[in-house]
Amino acid sequence: MRSDHSAQSPAERNASAGPGTSARRRGRPVYIALFIVLALIAAQTARLGLSGLYAQLGQNETEQWSPGRSRLPESAQIARAAKFYTDSLGYVADSPWALEGAGAMDLARMRISKKPREALASVREAHARFRQALQQRPTSPFLWANLALTKLYLNEIDDELFAALRRAGELGPWEPTVQQTILFVGLARWQDLGPELRQAMLQTIRRGAAREPRKMLEIVKSYTRFDLVCAIEEYKRIAGSDCKNAAQTAKPGAAQTQD
Numbered sequence: 001m002r003s004d005h006s007a008q009s010p011a012e013r014n015a016s017a018g019p020g021t022s023a024r025r026r027g028r029p030v031y032i033a034l035f036i037v038l039a040l041i042a043a044q045t046a047r048l049g050l051s052g053l054y055a056q057l058g059q060n061e062t063e064q065w066s067p068g069r070s071r072l073p074e075s076a077q078i079a080r081a082a083k084f085y086t087d088s089l090g091y092v093a094d095s096p097w098a099l100e101g102a103g104a105m106d107l108a109r110m111r112i113s114k115k116p117r118e119a120l121a122s123v124r125e126a127h128a129r130f131r132q133a134l135q136q137r138p139t140s141p142f143l144w145a146n147l148a149l150t151k152l153y154l155n156e157i158d159d160e161l162f163a164a165l166r167r168a169g170e171l172g173p174w175e176p177t178v179q180q181t182i183l184f185v186g187l188a189r190w191q192d193l194g195p196e197l198r199q200a201m202l203q204t205i206r207r208g209a210a211r212e213p214r215k216m217l218e219i220v221k222s223y224t225r226f227d228l229v230c231a232i233e234e235y236k237r238i239a240g241s242d243c244k245n246a247a248q249t250a251k252p253g254a255a256q257t258q259d
Contacts, residue, residue: 051092058084058101078108096136100143103129107146110153123153141172145181152185157192161185169200179208180215187223202228209234 061081065073082105088098106126113119127150134143148164151157165182172178186193186201193201205228208216213234220229226246229235236243 051088051095051098054084054088054091055095055098055101058082058088058098058105062101062104072112073108075109075112078105078112081105082109094132094136096133096140096143099129099133099136100140100146103127103133103146103150107149107153120154123150126150127154139171141168141170141175141178144168144171145178145185148185149181152188157189161189162193162197165197166200169204173204173207174211176208176212176215179204179211180219183208183216183219187219187225190223190225205229205235206232214238 058081061077061084062073065077082102085098085102085105088095089102092098103126106122106129110119110122110126113122127147130143130147130150134140134147137143144164145168148161148168151161151164165186168178168182183201183204186197186204190198190201205216205220209232217229217235217238220226220235221242224246226239226242230239230243230246
């Protein structure tokens with residue numbers, strides 16, 4: 001003789017189990033899905049954290065280079081910093097900070113390279129990294145300035161270079177590093193700049209007088225464009241004889257700032 005419980009059908013047993021048991025069974029897939037989501041979030045957070053850590057280590061490495069960057073880093077120093085940025089990108093492939101740092105290391109390799117083909121390859125890699133980083137950080141003036149610099153080194157004088165100069169100046173008008181980079185690029189291709197960009201370069205020169213006029217003057221001096229600075233009192237004070245010599249050699253009525 002079967003007991004009352006054993007005589008029940010599966011449906012009857014489920015019904016007799018009560019609403020609480022049924023609700024728990026229905027909720028089980030939800031708990032599993034929530035656990036998976038939380039696990040994925042935790043893993044992503046860990047990847048972001050490790051990526052940021054390695055990017056910061058790369059930055060710390062470059063900050064230990066010669067004060068003021070007056071001397072080019074050695075190959076081993078570049079390799080150590082580049083390894084940190086590579087490790088960072090291994091966790092987050094499109095990290096803009098790691099891409100920017102890796103691009104800077106590419107430019108550092110270019111500067112110390114004695115092989116033209118190798119140097120060119122480094123610049124192309126830097127250009128690609130800066131473009132990719134800009135997809136994540138389109139408002140970074142440093143990325144735009146570095147993009148313009150790579151275009152100059154690649155001798156690609158086109159709309160992308162001009163747009164990069166313009167955007168860098170608009171987004172970082174008071175950043176000394178941005179000012180110096182776009183001035184270097186702008187003076188290198190002064191003859192290719194339109195009136196609007198030339199005017200923007202002149203404004204950059206004036207703003208640069210308030211922060212680091214000596215570094216700005218060094219760039220101007222490397223292109224012998226004293227006509228652009230000697231009318232500005234801050235530069236005139238530190239240019240001294242250079243401005244006097246430039247005034248003496250200039251032809252009367254010459255509009256050098258438009259050459």
